[in-house]
Amino acid sequence: xxxxxxxxxxxxxxxxxxxxxxxxxxxxxxxxxxxxxxxxxxxxxxxxxxxxxxxxxxxxxxxxxxxxxxxxxxxxxxxxxxxxxxxxxxxxxxxxxxxxxxxxxxxxxxxxxxxxxxxxxxxxxxxxxxxxxxxxxxxxxxxxxxxxxxxxxxxxxxxxxxxxxxxxxxxxxxxxxxxxxxxxxxxxxxxxxxxxxxxxxxxxxxxxxxxxxxxxxxxxxxxxxxxxxxxxxxxxxxxxxxxxxxxxxxxxxxxxxxxxxxxxxxxxxxxxxxxxxxxxxxxxxxxxxxxxxxxxxxxxxxxxxxxxxxxxxxxxxxxxxxxxxxxxxxxxxxxxxxxxxxxxxxxxxxxxxxxxxxxxxxxxxxxxxxx
Amino acid sequence: xxxxxxxxxxxxxxxxxxxxxxxxxxxxxxxxxxxxxxxxxxxxxxxxxxxxxxxxxxxxxxxxxxxxxxxxxxxxxxxxxxxxxxxxxxxxxxxxxxxxxxxxxxxxxxxxxxxxxxxxxxxxxxxxxxxxxxxxxxxxxxxxxxxxxxxxxxxxxxxxxxxxxxxxxxxxxxxxxxxxxxxxxxxxxxxxxxxxxxxxxxxxxxxxxxxxxxxxxxxxxxxxxxxxxxxx
Numbered sequence: 001x002x003x004x005x006x007x008x009x010x011x012x013x014x015x016x017x018x019x020x021x022x023x024x025x026x027x028x029x030x031x032x033x034x035x036x037x038x039x040x041x042x043x044x045x046x047x048x049x050x051x052x053x054x055x056x057x058x059x060x061x062x063x064x065x066x067x068x069x070x071x072x073x074x075x076x077x078x079x080x081x082x083x084x085x086x087x088x089x090x091x092x093x094x095x096x097x098x099x100x101x102x103x104x105x106x107x108x109x110x111x112x113x114x115x116x117x118x119x120x121x122x123x124x125x126x127x128x129x130x131x132x133x134x135x136x137x138x139x140x141x142x143x144x145x146x147x148x149x150x151x152x153x154x155x156x157x158x159x160x161x162x163x164x165x166x167x168x169x170x171x172x173x174x175x176x177x178x179x180x181x182x183x184x185x186x187x188x189x190x191x192x193x194x195x196x197x198x199x200x201x202x203x204x205x206x207x208x209x210x211x212x213x214x215x216x217x218x219x220x221x222x223x224x225x226x227x228x229x230x231x232x233x234x235x236x237x238x239x240x241x242x243x244x245x246x247x248x249x250x251x252x253x254x255x256x257x258x259x260x261x262x263x264x265x266x267x268x269x270x271x272x273x274x275x276x277x278x279x280x281x282x283x284x285x286x287x288x289x290x291x292x293x294x295x296x297x298x299x300x301x302x303x304x305x306x307x308x309x310x311x312x313x314x315x316x317x318x319x320x321x322x323x324x325x326x327x328x329x330x331x332x333x334x335x336x337x338x339x340x341x342x343x344x345x346x347x348x349x350x351x352x353x354x355x356x357x358x359x360x361x362x363x364x365x366x367x368x369x370x371x
Numbered sequence: 372x373x374x375x376x377x378x379x380x381x382x383x384x385x386x387x388x389x390x391x392x393x394x395x396x397x398x399x400x401x402x403x404x405x406x407x408x409x410x411x412x413x414x415x416x417x418x419x420x421x422x423x424x425x426x427x428x429x430x431x432x433x434x435x436x437x438x439x440x441x442x443x444x445x446x447x448x449x450x451x452x453x454x455x456x457x458x459x460x461x462x463x464x465x466x467x468x469x470x471x472x473x474x475x476x477x478x479x480x481x482x483x484x485x486x487x488x489x490x491x492x493x494x495x496x497x498x499x500x501x502x503x504x505x506x507x508x509x510x511x512x513x514x515x516x517x518x519x520x521x522x523x524x525x526x527x528x529x530x531x532x533x534x535x536x537x538x539x540x541x542x543x544x545x546x547x548x549x550x551x552x553x554x555x556x557x558x559x560x561x562x563x564x565x566x567x568x569x570x571x572x573x574x575x576x577x578x579x580x581x582x583x584x585x586x587x588x589x590x591x592x593x594x595x596x597x598x599x600x601x602x603x
Contacts, residue, residue: 011595011600013595013599013600014595017591037602037603038595038599038600038602039599039600039601039602039603040602040603126558127558127561127562128497128555128558128559128562143543143547143551144543144544144547144550144551148550148554149554149557150554150557150558150560150561151561152558152561152562152564152565153561153564250603251603254603329603331601331603332601332602332603335600335601335603336565336597336598336600336601337493337565337566337568337569337597337601338565338568338569338600339568339569339572339596340596340600
């Protein structure tokens with residue numbers, strides 16, 4: 001009996017293609033694409049939801065405990081750790097920079113903590129959109145100050161001759177893009193209020209337009225909520241927890257899926273342990289997030305990630321960016337039009353296609369859904 | 372069906388026709404689409420840009436061919452020397468195989484046109500053609516590379532006017548200007564490069580598709596890879 005693969009990331013559109021929709025659970029699972037986005041991959045870090053793919057968790061949720069550190073302190077410690085690693089292995093630090101809040105804070109943290117010699121080893125991988133999104137930062141802190149490369153070529157640049165640092169996971173630390181939908185629908189005080197299944201269902205109704213689907217998925221997500229090791233009391237907590245527990249792994253691996261055939265031999269466990277880092281992907285950030293629900297909740301969309309914007313402001317004194325910059329899914333500009341591998345397994349092998357027996361999990365939580 | 376030729380008029384209509392019988396097999400709008408159809412291996416030919424003259428039996432311009440159902444196209448002949456298209460009075464009946472081949476060719480051309488159109492749209496965003504900007508960018512980048520290769524020797528001012536002009540307007544050093552010009556051009560190159568890989572891949576896939584169902588499946592994959600994969 002052949003053993004199926006343990007999958008880290010899969011392409012949800014590929015496994016829910018029309019011709020596969022008669023497989024148990026696939027039709028119901030397909031609704032997930034409408035809730036988040038077409039290429040958001042669910043892997044449940046609480047092990048409550050069994051998706052129709054043989055997934056395995058790469059980075060479990062850390063055991064909950066309170067930590068007595070500020071967000072800025074954790075950013076500084078992370079930057080120092082990466083700079084030290086760069087010194088130790090004599091490797092440049094290539095930062096994926098979009099001009100958005102997350103990657104700007106990565107560069108701010110590195111520049112704040114770097115010596116002049118270390119700054120010379122920092123290279124920003126960026127695009128025209130990165131300049132457009134934060135022109136002042138480009139003009140004052142990047143142009144002529146650090147090396148610059150075109151971000152679009154990163155699928156051919158991944159190697160063990162550099163550290164690659166991205167601003168991924170800060171959304172999972174601070175909440176969810178669904179905060180905006182919830183605020184738009186229920187008003188500025190709604191996120192801070194006690195979790196309301198009815199209000200949440202109304203928001204999901206904008207995506208699904210089907211009461212049976214909404215109710216079934218609400219039951220599923222409430223099971224994930226019940227598995228949380230920390231309080232998930234408010235509407236904001238609920239949306240954050242869904243994002244934190246279900247989307248984390250997708251975010252971890254998604255950039256790697258675009259790796260060129262010419263560099264995938266570089267991408268193994270050693271690479272992801274020692275060369276490829278999501279700045280906010282540490283236990284310290286996760287514990288800060290789990291222990292500081294008040295820092296995550298917002299009353300208006302402009303305040304989303306306020307802690308992060310405040311740290312940036314203390315560095316560049318750009319009050320306009322602090323007060324008006326809002327989240328903008330900037331990764332799309334880099335990966336749009338690029339060809340993606342559709343599966344990565346736990347051996348870090350990448351595949352465009354896999355035989356069904358290698359990925360399909362018939363014992364999934366979606367197989368008995370009444371739709 | 373093993374040999375056909377492609378004709379392009381000034382109105383960007385391309386015709387694929389059977390080399391021996393001269394019967395028309397497919398009409399498409401973009402030259403690049405016709406090139407991709409030729410690369411499928413089943414057809415051979417080359418582009419001839421014609422004079423813009425009425426060629427459909429003096430009735431209409433060649434554009435009319437695009438409105439004819441693909442399975443009826445072989446009822447028309449293309450005369451290469453005169454550049455005219457003539458309807459056959461009593462055509463030899465077409466076989467199902469020939470009809471299906473024409474429908475498939477037309478289907479391939481239709482999907483290839485869609486790929487061509489969306490890739491062109493994406494490129495227009497990064498390569499607007501106003502003010503001969505592409506020429507300026509190219510010259511300025513060559514001068515910047517020359518200036519950098521000289522070790523930023525400011526004695527080259529006469530040979531690198533675009534670089535020094537850029538530095539003066541932006542109020543930065545000539546060295547910073549050269550570095551920025553080279554970097555910005557690399558962004559432009561990267562954006563073009565990004566769309567090229569998917570274009571290469573899908574031109575091949577569409578041009579070699581075996582039936583209409585495959586064409587549809589390939590198009591779904593194209594939409595996924597070109598747009599939807601980025602929705603993360």
